[in-house]
Every structure is written in structure tokens, then in C-alpha cells.
Amino acid sequence: MNTKQFCQLVNTTRDTLRFYDQKGLLIPQRDANNYRAYTVDDQKTFLIIRNLQLAGLKLNEIEMILNLRERPITSEGSVKNLV
Structure with a gap:
């Protein structure tokens, strides 16, 4: 779906989507x-970002969590860095 449709679906602005794209949090095809x-999948990622922000997490913390979806934790050091 295009940007306008996506904005309506998730109730956000184009500026927010561009910001997330620039930060590497939500990079659409x-x-x-x-x-x-x-x-x-982008909708799911957006909702994860939104919910984590509502829970009080900072964007750099959200980025770490999103990265875990792609690269699961494989070492104790990675867990300590996350915590």
C-alpha cells in the first residue's frame, strides 16, 4: 500500500514514517x-514501535529490540548489552 493508505491505516503522519525510515526503524520496500x-509486516513493525514508545522506551532501545527480530541473541554478552 502507498504512504497515504498506510498513514490512514495506522493513524500516523508522513513525517513520522519518514522519520522512522531515516532512523532505520521502519524501512519499507x-x-x-x-x-x-x-x-x-510494516504495519506490525509500526505497531511494535508505537507500543514500545507508549511503554516509555527510547528509540535506540526500540531499535535494539527490532534488531532482535532479525538477529536473535546468541551470547551472554548480547543479553547484558540489551539489559
Whole structure:
């Protein structure tokens, strides 16, 4: 879905989506015309970000959590860094 549709779906602004993209938190695919194209997975990621912010986490903490989805913790040192 395009940016406008996604904004309506998750009740946010284009500026918020661009900010998350710049921070590397929510990086949508690009269509043939290089427009952002959002997926259901992007919706899930956005909702995770929003809920973690509501819980009081900072963006750098949220980034670490999102990275765990892609790279699970494999060492004790990684766990200590997260905590």
C-alpha cells in the first residue's frame, strides 16, 4: 500500500514514517517508481514501535529490540548489552 493508505491505516503522519525510515526503524520496500510501498509486516513493525514508545522506551532501545527480530541473541554478552 502507498504512504497515504498506510498513514490512514495506522493513524500516523508522513513525517513520522519518514522519520522512522531515516532512523532505520521502519524501512519499507520501494515500488517501480521508487515510492514507498508498505506491507502487513510494516504495519506490525509500526505497531511494535508505537507500543514500545507508549511503554516509555527510547528509540535506540526500540531499535535494539527490532534488531532482535532479525538477529536473535546468541551470547551472554548480547543479553547484558540489551539489559
